[in-house]
Amino acid sequence: VPPPKRRPGRPRPGRPVLTRPAILAAALDLVDEAGIEALSMRKLADRLGVDPMSIYHHLPNKAAIVSGLVASVFSTMAPVPADDPWRDRVRAWAHAYRDLALAHPNLVLQIVTDSAAASDAAILISEPLYAAFDAAGLAPWDVSNAAGALVDFVNGYALAAGAAARVTGDPMGDRLAALPPGEAPTMRRVAAAVSTAPTGTGFFDACVEIIIRGVASADA
Amino acid sequence: VPPPKRRPGRPRPGRPVLTRPAILAAALDLVDEAGIEALSMRKLADRLGVDPMSIYHHLPNKAAIVSGLVASVFSTMAPVPADDPWRDRVRAWAHAYRDLALAHPNLVLQIVTDSAAASDAAILISEPLYAAFDAAGLAPWDVSNAAGALVDFVNGYALAAGAAARVTGDPMGDRLAALPPGEAPTMRRVAAAVSTAPTGTGFFDACVEIIIRGVASADA
DNA sequence: ACCTGAACACCGTTCAAGT
DNA sequence: ACCTGAACACCGTTCAAGT
Numbered sequence: 001v002p003p004p005k006r007r008p009g010r011p012r013p014g015r016p017v018l019t020r021p022a023i024l025a026a027a028l029d030l031v032d033e034a035g036i037e038a039l040s041m042r043k044l045a046d047r048l049g050v051d052p053m054s055i056y057h058h059l060p061n062k063a064a065i066v067s068g069l070v071a072s073v074f075s076t077m078a079p080v081p082a083d084d085p086w087r088d089r090v091r092a093w094a095h096a097y098r099d100l101a102l103a104h105p106n107l108v109l110q111i112v113t114d115s116a117a118a119s120d121a122a123i124l125i126s127e128p129l130y131a132a133f134d135a136a137g138l139a140p141w142d143v144s145n146a147a148g149a150l151v152d153f154v155n156g157y158a159l160a161a162g163a164a165a166r167v168t169g170d171p172m173g174d175r176l177a178a179l180p181p182g183e184a185p186t187m188r189r190v191a192a193a194v195s196t197a198p199t200g201t202g203f204f205d206a207c208v209e210i211i212i213r214g215v216a217s218a219d220a
Numbered sequence: 221v222p223p224p225k226r227r228p229g230r231p232r233p234g235r236p237v238l239t240r241p242a243i244l245a246a247a248l249d250l251v252d253e254a255g256i257e258a259l260s261m262r263k264l265a266d267r268l269g270v271d272p273m274s275i276y277h278h279l280p281n282k283a284a285i286v287s288g289l290v291a292s293v294f295s296t297m298a299p300v301p302a303d304d305p306w307r308d309r310v311r312a313w314a315h316a317y318r319d320l321a322l323a324h325p326n327l328v329l330q331i332v333t334d335s336a337a338a339s340d341a342a343i344l345i346s347e348p349l350y351a352a353f354d355a356a357g358l359a360p361w362d363v364s365n366a367a368g369a370l371v372d373f374v375n376g377y378a379l380a381a382g383a384a385a386r387v388t389g390d391p392m393g394d395r396l397a398a399l400p401p402g403e404a405p406t407m408r409r410v411a412a413a414v415s416t417a418p419t420g421t422g423f424f425d426a427c428v429e430i431i432i433r434g435v436a437s438a439d440a
Numbered sequence: 441a442c443c444t445g446a447a448c449a450c451c452g453t454t455c456a457a458g459t
Numbered sequence: 460a461c462c463t464g465a466a467c468a469c470c471g472t473t474c475a476a477g478t
Binding site for chain 1: 329332333336337338339340343344346347350351354360361363364365366367368369371372373374375376377379380382383384387391392395396398399403404405406407409410411413414416418423426427429430431432433434435437438
């Protein structure tokens, strides 16, 4: 049932029908509930009880809505304690960024892509990570490589975890079982032995430790 | 100029107007030349000199075309030497998978997403990586974590490198310069010192070494 | 300035009709 | 079986018209 239609004309000053934050909030709800493919100007307008074209008075186009959504998610990054040992700060940053990326599973792809494109919204969140590796005494080149390695890893992880969150069952094990016999023997043996999907917390923490150890053992 | 229109009717047996491989080849050309957003059933049909609906006799829908494209790219994975020391095999695998993912920059997002979703096409290519870590003498849980870490890293890297390939200039440095003064001091200092974007070969190889060292130092 | 509504140029896909 | 073409239910966005 569509909301009651408004009549044309400018609303009373100070009581706008639409605002940028209200539009973005409604868009985020829509994406969370129905997925990114359900986000259209027309459906969004429906949800706001407004004509589709009204939205264009507050945001220039659909791309601006999506990047506004992504920017608002990036702004929720949890702070990282500044005085802890550098390894703890790296761990805290990795968890904070992972949590941010997975807070809205239907938006992971946009978040990770935007982060990879290094938009204004995405670039600032890496500063505490750079600071942590800098505090470890690494040379600038090593700081850059270490931070880049962790950022790229978390982006890849979030992509996979987001995809896994949208399916049921055990895709990895099921797909391995469906392969022709003789294919992928090592993967079969390993999967049978571990029986935990590579998207859980244990896996994530183990990967972060691999990177921390790899970075730390470069000095030696 | 549209190609000459065909008249309705079944073509001569054995001389089909359309085949699945021909459709996928045309679709890959279209994506390589004009980007994934230019891939529509209508434009693809135009390029094939055919009615849009003809395509549906060979592939069930647009999603099948995209996943067919991705599967065909995965099938080009370069082989990894099976008898080299495990570190060399890990390096060779990382290069082969990165090259595959970046072979079609306009398709990176689909390749990486599909890999993260562990489709049939994507799952098989990881076997040599698992075999390499297995040959290193790792326990199954460590093999799984090490392989997952590297796969997720390369996916994240390919996403960023693909995005960088579609822009010009030095986005990282330019964006840092545009930030309010006082923001991101460590990133500024590091960027000024290294002056190489985190998408180059040196960066990629350094990250692979970090992961190899991190994995190897777990036994110690 | 801000909201409306018709219109344009696209989409993917179903279905009936050709041979 | 395979190709065509009209039709349906969508899109994002421009533009003129309201107040």
